[in-house]
Amino acid sequence: MEINVQYFIAVSAILFGIGLFGIFTRRSPLILLLSVEIMLNSCNLALISFARSNGQTAGQTFALVVMAVAASEVVIGLGLVVAMARRKADLDVDHLTTLRH
Amino acid sequence: METLAWICLFAPLVGMAALALLGSRPSREASAWLGTAAAAVAFLAAVGVFFELLGKDPSQRHFAYTAYTWAGSGSFKVGFSIWIDTLSVTEMLIVSGVGSLIVLYSNGYMHGDPKERRFFAYLDLFLFSMLLLVMSSNFVLLLAGWGLVGLSSYLLIGFWHERKAPVDAAKKAFVMNAIGDVGIAIAIFFMVRDLGTTDFGPVFQTAPQHWARGSTDANLVALGLLVGAIAKSAQIPLHTWLPDAMEGPTPVSALIHAATMVTAGVYLVARAHVLFANAPDVLDAVALLGAATLLMAGCIAIVQTDIKKIIAYSTMSQIGYMFVGVGVTAYAAGMYHLLAHAFFKALLFLCAGIVIHALAAEQDVRRMGGLKTVLPRTKVLMWVGTIALIGFFPLSKDEILAAALDDGSTTAWIGWVVGLAGAFLTGVYAVRLMRLTFYGEESEFAREHIHKEGDAEAPWTMFWPCVVLAVGTVLVGFLSVGFGFKNIFGDWLSSTVSTIEPTTGDDLITTAISWALGAAGGLLVWRAYSSPERIAATRRRFAAVAPVAENLFYWDWLYERIAYRPAAATSAFLYRFGERWVAWGSLDVIGWVARALSRAFSEVQTGVVRLYAGLLVVGAAGLAVFFIGKANL
Numbered sequence: 251m252e253i254n255v256q257y258f259i260a261v262s263a264i265l266f267g268i269g270l271f272g273i274f275t276r277r278s279p280l281i282l283l284l285s286v287e288i289m290l291n292s293c294n295l296a297l298i299s300f301a302r303s304n305g306q307t308a309g310q311t312f313a314l315v316v317m318a319v320a321a322s323e324v325v326i327g328l329g330l331v332v333a334m335a336r337r338k339a340d341l342d343v344d345h346l347t348t349l350r351h
Numbered sequence: 352m353e354t355l356a357w358i359c360l361f362a363p364l365v366g367m368a369a370l371a372l373l374g375s376r377p378s379r380e381a382s383a384w385l386g387t388a389a390a391a392v393a394f395l396a397a398v399g400v401f402f403e404l405l406g407k408d409p410s411q412r413h414f415a416y417t418a419y420t421w422a423g424s425g426s427f428k429v430g431f432s433i434w435i436d437t438l439s440v441t442e443m444l445i446v447s448g449v450g451s452l453i454v455l456y457s458n459g460y461m462h463g464d465p466k467e468r469r470f471f472a473y474l475d476l477f478l479f480s481m482l483l484l485v486m487s488s489n490f491v492l493l494l495a496g497w498g499l500v501g502l503s504s505y506l507l508i509g510f511w512h513e514r515k516a517p518v519d520a521a522k523k524a525f526v527m528n529a530i531g532d533v534g535i536a537i538a539i540f541f542m543v544r545d546l547g548t549t550d551f552g553p554v555f556q557t558a559p560q561h562w563a564r565g566s567t568d569a570n571l572v573a574l575g576l577l578v579g580a581i582a583k584s585a586q587i588p589l590h591t592w593l594p595d596a597m598e599g600p601t602p603v604s605a606l607i608h609a610a611t612m613v614t615a616g617v618y619l620v621a622r623a624h625v626l627f628a629n630a631p632d633v634l635d636a637v638a639l640l641g642a643a644t645l646l647m648a649g650c651i652a653i654v655q656t657d658i659k660k661i662i663a664y665s666t667m668s669q670i671g672y673m674f675v676g677v678g679v680t681a682y683a684a685g686m687y688h689l690l691a692h693a694f695f696k697a698l699l700f701l702c703a704g705i706v707i708h709a710l711a712a713e714q715d716v717r718r719m720g721g722l723k724t725v726l727p728r729t730k731v732l733m734w735v736g737t738i739a740l741i742g743f744f745p746l747s748k749d750e751i752l753a754a755a756l757d758d759g760s761t762t763a764w765i766g767w768v769v770g771l772a773g774a775f776l777t778g779v780y781a782v783r784l785m786r787l788t789f790y791g792e793e794s795e796f797a798r799e800h801i802h803k804e805g806d807a808e809a810p811w812t813m814f815w816p817c818v819v820l821a822v823g824t825v826l827v828g829f830l831s832v833g834f835g836f837k838n839i840f841g842d843w844l845s846s847t848v849s850t851i852e853p854t855t856g857d858d859l860i861t862t863a864i865s866w867a868l869g870a871a872g873g874l875l876v877w878r879a880y881s882s883p884e885r886i887a888a889t890r891r892r893f894a895a896v897a898p899v900a901e902n903l904f905y906w907d908w909l910y911e912r913i914a915y916r917p918a919a920a921t922s923a924f925l926y927r928f929g930e931r932w933v934a935w936g937s938l939d940v941i942g943w944v945a946r947a948l949s950r951a952f953s954e955v956q957t958g959v960v961r962l963y964a965g966l967l968v969v970g971a972a973g974l975a976v977f978f979i980g981k982a983n984l
Contacts, residue, residue, distance in 0.1 A: 273961065
């Protein structure tokens with residue numbers, strides 16, 4: 251049975267909204283990374299849905315690229331979080347403003 | 352011949368480039384000799400070209416060589432090309448020959464100057480520019496040479512730029528010469544528009560067909576060239592830069608402001624004689640301006656007290672004779688006076704340089720006097736130049752005047768009468784210069800400052816060029832004597848420019864009157880300066896008219912009021928309102944706005960990541976709304 255593409259897009263939008271909500275409401279860098287991950291995957295879902303509905307493979311290929319980027323980002327982000335935790339730094343993104351200049 | 356001609360043109364440029372690139376690596380002496388060698392190579396090449404041309408049949412004595420197309424636009428092309436005929440070879444010999452002697456003289460004169468190397472580089476640059484001017488085979492390249500000699504003249508007049516006077520003089524010369532450059536450029540525009548070429552050959556061939564004799568276009572072309580000629584040759588009304596140019600070192604005055612560059616105007620009129628013959632009114636103006644200048648400059652020279660300025664006004668006056676010559680279509684006679692003048696005027700300047708050198712840079716003739724005992728050989732050499740200047744021998748000036756008498760038109764008559772009056776003035780100022788410098792009581796100043804190291808008046812590098820020039824002055828006199836003798840110089844030039852061969856009777860009358868007036872002027876002034884009472888009496892007699900000459904006929908006064916002050920006032924006005932308010936003000940406003948905007952936006956940069964994310968979302972949402980709205984429309 252063929253499910254209509256709108257449903258996939260709706261799920262993708264909901265996932266994106268959850269991720270965004272997480273970014274705005276939480277201050278822990280770890281949760282922020284999780285939220286970003288959710289948003290990236292919602293984008294992947296949208297890409298794949300459109301690719302399938304249009305009968306093309308480009309979107310699916312690009313989703314693989316996004317996954318690679320997301321994996322790299324998580325590695326660096328988690329590394330930073332662990333490094334900061336080891337130094338007993340204040341793990342609150344609102345207070346981490348010294349790199350603005 | 353082609354190779355030799357190119358060597359002649361480029362040897363000085365190579366010398367200049369070598370001096371400029373080597374900088375202070377070679378010793379001062381080596382640099383000076385390098386500069387001299389470059390000039391000497393050019394001279395030897397010019398001599399080679401001369402003999403090759405001499406070997407050709409007179410009707411075949413013109414060649415044009417093109418290196419490459421220098422500039423082009425559609426069918427209009429300007430070649431980097433040279434033109435070899437008897438006229439240009441004559442100029443090449445004068446420029447490189449007299450030039451080599453003066454560069455050699457500079458070895459002694461500039462010895463010990465802190466900027467000695469640069470001086471020789473400039474001299475070589477000048478020689479290249481001047482050779483380019485006389486060898487070019489089209490008017491555009493001629494104008495390039497014309498501008499380059501103006502540049503080297505500017506650099507050399509202002510050579511001692513630590514003092515203000517040379518800098519001012521250099522600027523004045525450059526600005527007045529720029530007026531002349533514009534004149535020539537306008538003439539070139541006419542050629543490009545109507546003839547489609549500026550090459551000498553086609554221009555002279557087709558100009559009389561395109562521009563009717565005496566028509567407005569023909570007159571404007573000749574007038575444009577005339578403006579260039581009078582600016583470069585220091586004729587009324589663009590003459591006031593030449594006396595100021597004496598602020599440059601003496602060899603520069605001898606080379607540029609006596610022997611070669613200032614006579615370029617005469618060369619231009621002779622070169623473009625077809626265009627001038629096509630505009631008889633302008634040709635008359637050439638002769639009349641020359642006559643006016645020779646008389647005025649002669650009067651001013653009598654009251655000058657600076658040894659170099661006396662000779663400078665004398666140069667102006669003698670170029671006036673040349674203008675009279677070419678103005679009455681006696682082209683070869685005018686060129687002959689140019690040749691003789693190059694020798695004797697360079698000689699006079701170099702001798703004056705020896706005097707100045709011996710007197711620790713003093714140039715005021717009133718502080719000289721009685722130098723005949725300390726500078727006996729210079730005195731003899733300077734007498735040779737003085738005799739030539741007054742016109743006893745060579746008879747180059749008389750040839751111009753006899754040709755004018757033979758021509759018989761009103762203009763020519765004016766030129767003849769004024770020229771003879773000028774002969775009297777020449778006798779007065781030339782002998783006055785000798786009298787004040789070498790005779791009379793030895794002055795206090797001279798006794799104190801003359802260096803008495805043995806009997807050496809000057810190093811050999813300064814003395815021998817003067818000897819060569821003195822011998823040359825006499826020898827040149829035999830090239831064209833008149834009185835029915837063979838006119839060697841006129842025959843040589845006849846394949847390029849014509850001349851008027853005066854009758855023996857005209858020659859006799861002119862020479863007799865000119866000799867008598869010149870001698871009378873000399874004797875009168877000699878007597879007037881024989882005792883302090885006589886000097887005072889002479890001064891009283893001329894008290895009414897002397898101020899006119901002393902104030903240089905008020906030309907500088909006039910230009911100060913009609914040119915300098917309005918220009919200075921305009922630029923001060925533009926500075927105050929245009930520059931300060933509009934230009935600076937608008938920049939200030941731009942900077943102020945940018946700063947205010949950046950200050951406002953920098954408030955957003957808090958470092959709080961969530962704020963950035965929020966702004967990102969707002970921006971993305973805004974863009975989404977915008978594009979979706981657009982798509983629905």
